[in-house]
Amino acid sequence: MSRLEQMLDAHPHPAGPNGAEALRCIQACMECAETCTVCADACLGESKVQELVNCIRLNLDCAEVCRVTGTLMTRPSHRDAPALRAQLQACVEMCRACGDECERHGRRMKHCAVCAEACRACADACEMMMGALVP
Amino acid sequence: MSRLEQMLDAHPHPAGPNGAEALRCIQACMECAETCTVCADACLGESKVQELVNCIRLNLDCAEVCRVTGTLMTRPSHRDAPALRAQLQACVEMCRACGDECERHGRRMKHCAVCAEACRACADACEMMMGALVP
Amino acid sequence: MSRLEQMLDAHPHPAGPNGAEALRCIQACMECAETCTVCADACLGESKVQELVNCIRLNLDCAEVCRVTGTLMTRPSHRDAPALRAQLQACVEMCRACGDECERHGRRMKHCAVCAEACRACADACEMMMGALVP
Amino acid sequence: MSRLEQMLDAHPHPAGPNGAEALRCIQACMECAETCTVCADACLGESKVQELVNCIRLNLDCAEVCRVTGTLMTRPSHRDAPALRAQLQACVEMCRACGDECERHGRRMKHCAVCAEACRACADACEMMMGALVP
Numbered sequence: 329m330s331r332l333e334q335m336l337d338a339h340p341h342p343a344g345p346n347g348a349e350a351l352r353c354i355q356a357c358m359e360c361a362e363t364c365t366v367c368a369d370a371c372l373g374e375s376k377v378q379e380l381v382n383c384i385r386l387n388l389d390c391a392e393v394c395r396v397t398g399t400l401m402t403r404p405s406h407r408d409a410p411a412l413r414a415q416l417q418a419c420v421e422m423c424r425a426c427g428d429e430c431e432r433h434g435r436r437m438k439h440c441a442v443c444a445e446a447c448r449a450c451a452d453a454c455e456m457m458m459g460a461l462v463p
Numbered sequence: 464m465s466r467l468e469q470m471l472d473a474h475p476h477p478a479g480p481n482g483a484e485a486l487r488c489i490q491a492c493m494e495c496a497e498t499c500t501v502c503a504d505a506c507l508g509e510s511k512v513q514e515l516v517n518c519i520r521l522n523l524d525c526a527e528v529c530r531v532t533g534t535l536m537t538r539p540s541h542r543d544a545p546a547l548r549a550q551l552q553a554c555v556e557m558c559r560a561c562g563d564e565c566e567r568h569g570r571r572m573k574h575c576a577v578c579a580e581a582c583r584a585c586a587d588a589c590e591m592m593m594g595a596l597v598p
Numbered sequence: 599m600s601r602l603e604q605m606l607d608a609h610p611h612p613a614g615p616n617g618a619e620a621l622r623c624i625q626a627c628m629e630c631a632e633t634c635t636v637c638a639d640a641c642l643g644e645s646k647v648q649e650l651v652n653c654i655r656l657n658l659d660c661a662e663v664c665r666v667t668g669t670l671m672t673r674p675s676h677r678d679a680p681a682l683r684a685q686l687q688a689c690v691e692m693c694r695a696c697g698d699e700c701e702r703h704g705r706r707m708k709h710c711a712v713c714a715e716a717c718r719a720c721a722d723a724c725e726m727m728m729g730a731l732v733p
Numbered sequence: 734m735s736r737l738e739q740m741l742d743a744h745p746h747p748a749g750p751n752g753a754e755a756l757r758c759i760q761a762c763m764e765c766a767e768t769c770t771v772c773a774d775a776c777l778g779e780s781k782v783q784e785l786v787n788c789i790r791l792n793l794d795c796a797e798v799c800r801v802t803g804t805l806m807t808r809p810s811h812r813d814a815p816a817l818r819a820q821l822q823a824c825v826e827m828c829r830a831c832g833d834e835c836e837r838h839g840r841r842m843k844h845c846a847v848c849a850e851a852c853r854a855c856a857d858a859c860e861m862m863m864g865a866l867v868p
Contacts, residue, residue: 331764331851335771338843340778358763359736362807366740368658369808372651373745381642388638388658389535393550395800396531400524402767403774411556415528418549425546438743446736466629466716470636473708475643493628494601497672501605503793504673507786508610516777523773523793530665537632538639573608581601659805663820666801670794681830684823685798691816 332402339404346460349453350401353416356453357398360423360446364391367430367443374437383429383440390426393419394450401457413461416454423451467537474539481595484588485536488551491588492533495558495581499526502565502578509572518564518575525561528554529585536592548596551589558586602672609674616730619723620671623686626716626723627668630693633716634661637700640709653699653710660696663689664720671727683731686724693721737807744809751865754858755806758821761858762803765828765851769796772835772848779842788834788845795831798824799855806862818866821859828856 329337333351368387371380397419400412427447434441464472468486503522506515532554535547562582569576599607603621638657641650667689670682697717704711734742738756773792776785802824805817832852839846 331847332767332771334847335768335775335844338847339771339775354767358767362737362759362763363740365804365807366737366744366809369655369810370740370744372654373810377648377651381647384642385538385540385639389538389546391804392531392534393546396527399527399770399796402770403520403524404771405520405774405778409560411524411528411553411560414549414553414556418546418553421546421549425544439740442736442739442743466712467632467636469712470633470640470709473712474636474640489632493632497602497624497628498605500669500672501602501609501674504675504790505605505609507789508675512783512786516782519777520774526669534635534661537635539636540639540643574605577601577604577608655808655810659808659816662801662804663816666797669797673790673794675790679830681794681798681823681826684819684826688816688819688823691819695814695816 336402336404341405345462346457349457349460350404353453353457354398354401356446356450357394357401357419360450361391361394361398363443363446364388364394364426367439370437370439380433383433386422386426386429387443390422390447393422397454413458416458419454420451420458423447423454427451471537471539476540480597481592484592484595485539488588488592489533489536491581491585492529492536492554495585496526496529496533498578498581499523499529499561502574505572505574515568518568521557521561521564522578525557525582528557532589548593551593555586555589555593558582558589562586606672606674611675615732616727619727619730620674623723623727624668624671626720627664627671627689630716630720631661631664631668633713634658634664634696637709637713640707644707650703653703656692656696656699657713660692660717663692667724683728686728690721690724690728693717693724697721741807741809746810750867751862754862754865755809758858758862759803759806761851761855762799762806762824765855766796766799766803768848768851769793769799769831772844775842775844785838788838791827791831791834792848795827795852798827802859818863821863824859825856825863828852828859832856 364387368384371384397415400415427444430440430444434444499522503519506519532550562579565575565579569579634657638654641654667685697714700710700714704714769792773789776789802820805820832849835845835849839849
């Protein structure tokens with residue numbers, strides 16, 4: 329069991345019926361924040377950086393949005409709030425946009441291909457989480 | 464002219480028709496992030512902290528969401544993206560939730576009263592910004 | 599009186615002898631975080647983005663470090679902790695590095711010139727704050 | 734190989750001789766940011782929240798500092814900058830302070846015990862990283 333799982337387990341208010349989706353969502357958000365941060369920096373190191381400006385901008389925005397969404401999700405106490413649902417929705421849209429752009433460059437650049445995967449996985453995990461929220 | 468205004472002015476891609484709303488939105492997000500951060504810490508210093516737990520949690524979430532929304536808004540290059548609209552929406556809902564909670568404590572605690580004002584101002588500024596986005 | 603000042607004023611534990619330095623430091627950190635965020639995005643919009651890669655990277659790092667330093671400073675309750683001193687030191691060094699790089703491009707690009715000013719102001723405000731910390 | 738490792742591997746400028754320390758440092762920072770975020774929320778849910786105020790404050794600060802340190806570390810391009818060293822030092826001190834406080838409550842609360850472990854691991858990983866920086 330990872331330290332994060334131990335922490336969520338030890339929380340005085342157990343996460344309720346959507347604990348599995350929540351854990352997966354947190355992990356996907358944090359991973360996507362990391363891959364987007366590396367991808368922006370990697371794109372800045374490419375010789376054709378000019379063609380990657382839009383990708384860098386989306387990576388930076390996506391990293392921020394994933395980070396804050398993941399952080400909200402790690403606070404198990406109010407996982408069913410409407411504002412959390414709206415934040416998850418923003419994360420889904422951000423990840424789709426960033427994933428689409430990264431995919432366009434994925435054939436030539438491995439970092440964009442892996443980042444596109446992480447974006448898709450995060451969008452999916454956030455949608456699963458939204459489906460698991462108590463209405 | 465503040466340094467932020469000078470920066471936005473010097474950006475190679477001018478912000479377009481919604482520059483005034485954008486500036487106001489950035490300022491409101493940053494102010495709300497600050498007031499929520501102070502409010503959480505101030506609530507933690509109150510003798511009846513037990514009654515303020517929900518307020519602290521909302522303050523912390525609202526601070527994060529406002530910070531990331533303000534950061535996205537300070538990148539003028541893609542202010543009309545759908546993901547930005549979704550992030551603004553999340554910020555509106557977060558600020559309304561936090562503002563409502565702070566208002567409940569506003570009579571007894573000045574910091575909650577001022578924070579409630581900042582939350583309402585931020586929600587309004589984000590809604591104005593959403594209205595000004597090119598569809 | 600700004601909302602931030604009202605908040606710090608309403609905090610149950612007044613900030614102590616270094617309130618003026620603290621307010622200035624918070625404001626400088628937040629302003630520098632904003633200008634660095636805009637500067638990175640503005641540099642990405644320049645035709646010679648290739649020459650600005652290092653500036654963009656420093657802007658991004660500096661924005662993050664200023665944001666977290668400003669956030670720690672807005673929690674008045676433990677402003678004299680050794681870890682805060684170390685964070686202020688990191689912010690000083692980051693702002694000096696970013697300010698030097700921005701200055702190199704300041705003649706050709708107004709956004710770099712203004713950002714360099716904000717970096718210097720923030721480094722100075724953090725140093726003043728360190729000097730005002732109770733040892 | 735995790736996605737983060739794949740990303741660092743695919744970066745156009747390989748991380749140099751300190752890649753192993755860097756990966757461990759990033760992972761430790763991100764894990765500590767997560768555990769501190771959960772620990773603050775878990776402490777807020779305890780019946781004796783009054784006694785945990787200091788722990789909550791340190792958790793919140795530590796989460797922020799670890800997050801930004803981990804983010805700077807995930808940009809492999811300038812890992813030897815003096816400002817990064819200073820940020821790692823701030824992270825070490827923050828993690829030591831938070832770990833000490835969490836440990837005081839670790840017998841009674843599992844979340845504080847696990848969080849203390851994560852803080853110590855992060856402080857160690859940051860110190861290892863500082864030792865591996867090219868001078």
